[in-house]
Amino acid sequence: MTTSDERPPSAEKSRKAAGEVNPLDRIVGFQLRRAQLKTFNELIRLFDKLDLKPPQFAVLKVLETHPGINQTRAAKMLAIKRTNFVTLVDGLEQRGLAERRVSAKDRRGRPLFLTEAGTKLMAKAGSIQAKHERDLMHRLGGAEELETFLRLLHRLIAGTNADE
Amino acid sequence: MTTSDERPPSAEKSRKAAGEVNPLDRIVGFQLRRAQLKTFNELIRLFDKLDLKPPQFAVLKVLETHPGINQTRAAKMLAIKRTNFVTLVDGLEQRGLAERRVSAKDRRGRPLFLTEAGTKLMAKAGSIQAKHERDLMHRLGGAEELETFLRLLHRLIAGTNADE
DNA sequence: TATTGTTATACTCTATAACTATA
DNA sequence: TATAGTTATAGAGTATAACAATA
Numbered sequence: 276m277t278t279s280d281e282r283p284p285s286a287e288k289s290r291k292a293a294g295e296v297n298p299l300d301r302i303v304g305f306q307l308r309r310a311q312l313k314t315f316n317e318l319i320r321l322f323d324k325l326d327l328k329p330p331q332f333a334v335l336k337v338l339e340t341h342p343g344i345n346q347t348r349a350a351k352m353l354a355i356k357r358t359n360f361v362t363l364v365d366g367l368e369q370r371g372l373a374e375r376r377v378s379a380k381d382r383r384g385r386p387l388f389l390t391e392a393g394t395k396l397m398a399k400a401g402s403i404q405a406k407h408e409r410d411l412m413h414r415l416g417g418a419e420e421l422e423t424f425l426r427l428l429h430r431l432i433a434g435t436n437a438d439e
Numbered sequence: 440m441t442t443s444d445e446r447p448p449s450a451e452k453s454r455k456a457a458g459e460v461n462p463l464d465r466i467v468g469f470q471l472r473r474a475q476l477k478t479f480n481e482l483i484r485l486f487d488k489l490d491l492k493p494p495q496f497a498v499l500k501v502l503e504t505h506p507g508i509n510q511t512r513a514a515k516m517l518a519i520k521r522t523n524f525v526t527l528v529d530g531l532e533q534r535g536l537a538e539r540r541v542s543a544k545d546r547r548g549r550p551l552f553l554t555e556a557g558t559k560l561m562a563k564a565g566s567i568q569a570k571h572e573r574d575l576m577h578r579l580g581g582a583e584e585l586e587t588f589l590r591l592l593h594r595l596i597a598g599t600n601a602d603e
Numbered sequence: 604t605a606t607t608g609t610t611a612t613a614c615t616c617t618a619t620a621a622c623t624a625t626a
Numbered sequence: 627t628a629t630a631g632t633t634a635t636a637g638a639g640t641a642t643a644a645c646a647a648t649a
Contacts, residue, residue: 297516298504299497302568303575303585304482306592307475309518313596314468330616333463340462347630352461354473359617361632375631383625383630404466411467414594421467427588428470430578432477494639511607523640525609539608547607547648 314411321403325396330355332404334363335389335397338373343386345378372396478575485567489560494519496568498527499553499561502537507550509542536560 299305318329330353337349344352350360364387367373372393375385389397412421463469482493494517501513508516514524528551531537536557539549553561576585 296504298500299516300593301589302500303572303589303592304475304478304493305497306589306596307471307478310592310595311468311471311475312518314471318468329468333469336462336466340460345630352463354476355616356618357631358619358633381626381630383623385631408467411595414597415591416594420591423587424591425465425467425470427579427584427591428467428474429464430580431474431575432470433578509607520640520642521608522610522642545607545649549608 314407318404318407321407322400325400325403327396327400330363331367332400334360334367335372335393335400338387338389338393339397339401342388343376345384345386349387367393478571482568482571485571486564489564489567491560491564494527495531496564498524498531499536499557499564502551502553502557503561503565506552507540509548509550513551531557 315329318332322328322332333353334349337344337352341349341352346360346364347357350357353360355363364373364375368375370392371390374388374390376388378384378386412418415421415424479493482496486492486496497517498513501508501516505513505516510524510528511521514521517524519527528537528539532539534556535554538552538554540552542548542550576582579585579588
């Protein structure tokens with residue numbers, strides 16, 4: 276990604292580098308896919324030293340703002356299946372970043388909490404992610420464009436029932 | 440569900456329906472993921488009767504606009520790996536929608552073409568996809584918003600070397 | 604030596620069904 | 627009966643390494 280070759284801005288070369296005329300460029304779904312893959316890959320690299328990936332960060336983020344949330348609701352927020360969420364939490368619990376407790380009210384539930392280590396890690400991860408977000412904002416053109424972008428994304432998502 | 444705290448049912452339901460406060464709502468990457476998943480799932484359902492999925496449609500679309508393109512360039516346009524592209528084309532070739540020929544110039548290459556059946560299928564698939572695209576445009580708010588959205592997406596993608 | 608297409612393979616993601624223990 | 631969590635498992639999707647044929 277940091278290949279800083281000298282690149283003359285000739286139309287010929289920039290066209291080739293950009294992947295040519297590409298009929299997929301004007302199809303919303305495919306552009307969404309590319310943008311999503313790129314932002315995730317960027318975040319993966321930024322989280323590299325924390326041994327954290329975007330989905331794991333997302334779980335911790337939800338626990339941070341919703342301590343004691345149960346797994347069904349958390350999985351819905353993350354738009355992943357309850358069943359796949361289990362493995363995710365297993366990993367975080369084994370690393371001592373999150374913990375499942377037992378609810379007194381409903382003994383079926385396993386309310387989720389960040390551990391102290393999880394809270395500490397989130398301090399670092401959160402600032403890394405926030406920095407990335409600012410980078411994205413700048414690439415979009417500024418604060419106003421970011422708002423516009425989020426609003427448009429939300430219009431596409433609206434009416435979604437997350438998962439399941 | 441009748442236990443726990445006393446809470447007005449209206450607030451309870453709207454909170455649940457809206458997916459709650461969700462700290463992921465303002466993180467670009469995760470909103471991108473949700474929007475991408477949703478548009479793809481919509482397209483999958485629309486293509487249902489054609490037994491076609493978005494990646495397959497994308498390949499056929501590239502062959503339609505770039506007849507004779509080689510696999511390396513096509514894979515780059517699709518932002519997937521050459522190696523995974525092989526399986527994709529295998530499937531399309533077995534269904535008689537695309538074909539690999541042999542190049543006289545460079546006998547390593549296998550220039551790709553739509554078959555007649557492939558062209559016919561693309562007539563249907565293309566109009567389905569175009570209709571979906573118009574639907575997305577309306578949800579975004581109109582033609583102007585679509586342009587804005589694509590422009591912003593492109594700003595995030597810019598500088599990407601696709602894949603590999 | 605580099606490139607095109609390919610096979611084999613592994614690893615991650617995601618999806619479905621069925622089970623348990625509670626309610 | 628329904629719900630929260632879980633297990634097992636299958637299927638996509640995606641990744642790397644290595645090879646043959648050709649340039």
